[in-house]
Amino acid sequence: MTTDLTEITVIGDDDTGLIAQVTSLLFERGINIEDLDQAVREGLFRMTMSVDTTDMVCTESTLRRDLHDLGDDLGVDVQVRFPTERETQRIAVLVTKESHCLEALFEAWANDELGAEIGVVIGNHDDLEPLAEQYGVPFHDVGDDGGQPDEDELLDLLAEYDADLVVLARYMRILSPNVVFRYEDRIINIHPSLLPAFPGAKAYRQAKEEGVRIAGVTAHYVTTDLDQGPIITQRAFDVPDDATVDELRRRGQPLEAEALLEAVKLHLNDAVAAHRGRTSLRDGADSGDYQLGLSQAAADANPDRPLDGIGQAVAEGESAEESADD
Template structure:
């Protein structure tokens, strides 16, 4: 049996009848088997993501791209095709606002050859972090107005121009609209300063302080159109001292934000993580690495937490009382 070659096809555009049938019919006619199909509608915007087996298709890659482009023009939708071996080195875009710690950590990893990808572009909704990008020789583009409101059409143009495979939100303080999220579904990773699902939305550290938590943390997750509810990839936690200020929580959390975002980006780039029913799972080979103390992934706290966690008492069978004399 030949090996499967799973290719991703994404269709985004105005919701209309017949879209799915037209695309699937084109694929069927070219001997392409659909392995997985997911679709959604948000704010009248339609998105369909398919993973199809192109190993034995009855056409060429170039012809398939052209046919899907023509169909997209006919239907008034955007159709994009990603073959599994389009390039050896993948390209990452980093979206930023004003906080530099996550961006700098990603830049350091890439400069050290520790990322297995190229940081192709930094895009901000403010110009503040251009000096960091320039320091590492990475192009910078500001897509925000004076109030930081981004031009998402310009953002999409830049992501397409730089042929981006993954978008990392390095403390990007704006909510991405469906027009962006749908086009990069499963390829946008955000870092949030709380142990999601606790304290979603803005001012998470302040929310944690006001709630009086004793343990706070940070989360890296895939972005969906539901704010801070995408599949969780990795988390880190830290103790909250008595009387800690919001600034103290930020000082403790920011290094962990940078660490957990880098870990999540590495996992994604290595294809070591899969999403199933809204939850992330390590693939088999990656799970073996995770159990290797010399080099595995660290999705949560380290093994020291396992050692400190008691294993008893737990609920077990309860003996029935007996009656009678001793």
């Protein structure tokens, strides 16, 4: 979704006529729908729209009130985000116990590299509360004694801190559709493998057991399908013959932090777009400003020949020259 369009999200129990009633309200107010996407998962309906409110025949506050009233009538939750409300972007970071990704985000924020504010850190354990306090950022623990999060409390906090982007900085819990649907295309996760290889838990152990020579990490948008969201950035590293799982983790963690930070910057700069399960750089974004995959040095080290047909074409050309000489 581009920053000059208003974003509308509808979440609730699936029922007939939801799309028609919402779109009819928009049409009556002179609002043009630029993009619409809807899905149902586990009986929960989600619709996201990008709409042009430039020529609408009502005020922003009236539109928000009318949509909320319609949502109450239909038994669904309707959220509206106007472009002016997204000028100062706020990040909510979700964590468990590992600190390296959160630390990288804090350092970039402290150095004014993000162009956004880290508004809150939310954990399902309290281990990283001291790190958040060090940077003066509120910390909330929404987990029980076993680390199971209270997602209602999580959603309340995301709303309270007006989160524009949710970053899973090694948050070791699966978000339900109730959360994912509300922040569609606004949740970024870091996973310790070169997805789609080795999704799910214990990815470094999976890589070790499968005997891969190259392992890596992936930053991606979160969808309701585990570790299958659109890939934003990836990093890779060699796996020595005698490497333990702990060694893979030590090699991977700095790359996790780097890839996640790069993905966050791409999103905040509106430089990346997700469409039909893939991401691409938006028009105007300079690919030289970002490292989406391999470093340039690694890419340059890869051979560029032979390729199918080239050797044959050369041989045929030489044969033709010899015939002409005869």
